[in-house]
Amino acid sequence: MMRFGSPRRRGPSPTWAHPSGQRTRGFRSFSLRRPQLAVRRLRSAAFCALCAAAIASMVVTWVMASGPAKAEGPQISYFTLDNGLEVVVIPDHRTPVVTHMIWYRVGSADEQAGKSGLAHFLEHLMFKGTDKNPQGRFSQTLATIGGQENAFTTADYTGYFQRIAREYLPTVMEFEADRMAGLVLTNDNVLPERDVVLEEYNMRVANSPEARLGEQVAAALYLNHPYGRPVIGWRPELEKLNREDALDFYKRFYTPNNAVVVIAGDVTGAEVKALVEKTYGKVARRTEIAPRLRPQEPPPAGAPGDFGGPAGGPAQPAAQLPRALQRHRKAGAGRSARGAVPRARRR
Numbered sequence: 001m002m003r004f005g006s007p008r009r010r011g012p013s014p015t016w017a018h019p020s021g022q023r024t025r026g027f028r029s030f031s032l033r034r035p036q037l038a039v040r041r042l043r044s045a046a047f048c049a050l051c052a053a054a055i056a057s058m059v060v061t062w063v064m065a066s067g068p069a070k071a072e073g074p075q076i077s078y079f080t081l082d083n084g085l086e087v088v089v090i091p092d093h094r095t096p097v098v099t100h101m102i103w104y105r106v107g108s109a110d111e112q113a114g115k116s117g118l119a120h121f122l123e124h125l126m127f128k129g130t131d132k133n134p135q136g137r138f139s140q141t142l143a144t145i146g147g148q149e150n151a152f153t154t155a156d157y158t159g160y161f162q163r164i165a166r167e168y169l170p171t172v173m174e175f176e177a178d179r180m181a182g183l184v185l186t187n188d189n190v191l192p193e194r195d196v197v198l199e200e201y202n203m204r205v206a207n208s209p210e211a212r213l214g215e216q217v218a219a220a221l222y223l224n225h226p227y228g229r230p231v232i233g234w235r236p237e238l239e240k241l242n243r244e245d246a247l248d249f250y251k252r253f254y255t256p257n258n259a260v261v262v263i264a265g266d267v268t269g270a271e272v273k274a275l276v277e278k279t280y281g282k283v284a285r286r287t288e289i290a291p292r293l294r295p296q297e298p299p300p301a302g303a304p305g306d307f308g309g310p311a312g313g314p315a316q317p318a319a320q321l322p323r324a325l326q327r328h329r330k331a332g333a334g335r336s337a338r339g340a341v342p343r344a345r346r347r
């Protein structure tokens, strides 16, 4: 379920200045002096990110469900590396461009209690660089080659993608494989980014009555399931997230056996397989991923089957009738003095 697409657009697009003076990636070029326009553009950008992710999600689902590629469609390849990374290749030779995506099976619903917003926070931190590629080099390279990139976090998955000319596919795969395991986080790069996320919270939630309402409605609708938790997190918890939280989360979920790489464009399955093995294939499986066990919602109060009865049956078959009603029934009356027997007691 797509609930929170990050509209950040990195690379060559303009950026806006954070109040602290720090440059913030993305958001195209919003003027803070024209908040309504900015909000409209923000919604539009978020909608685009939602659409892109939804379409990609449908493609992945279709690929998984359809099995071997059909003769009349693209020759889709699907394979798994020894380290557990799954790869989907969707050839499309109409233009010499490629979209490269990596989807991690982790989202806000995987956060532990008290750490809301951590999945999205880590999405930001994934741009902080590694020993091999210090902060900014990946985005700068993409800007230089005319590529585009973005990332998004939802309740169930986190994705990163780049769109580049086909000859640069090995380059982006090197970068992406490098940050799958080599991310370097320090207080110097984590804490300022937390301020960026808090500012994003202000823009997207705190200053939006619609978003505030949505936050409250989701929290009220989901009594037990983590979908009731906002993807961006509850602000008081967001303010306390730190480097250790981010690193723990990264080591627990960012591993090749918890990711799917999707490559669509002017490539073939065979050439991608060779590239994937040269790049992602060198990343060691970091941990085993336990099956997702999501808390289930209790049945809505008053619904058929509530109190343990069968669905569609009496609400509480073992409950005793009020004494007055028992006497009334023994006397042979099918109806109470006031009319129908309460619906819940009918059999």
Ligand SMILES: [Zn+2]
Residues within 6 Å of the ligand: 006, 008, 120, 124, 197, 200
């Ligand atoms: Zn964000």
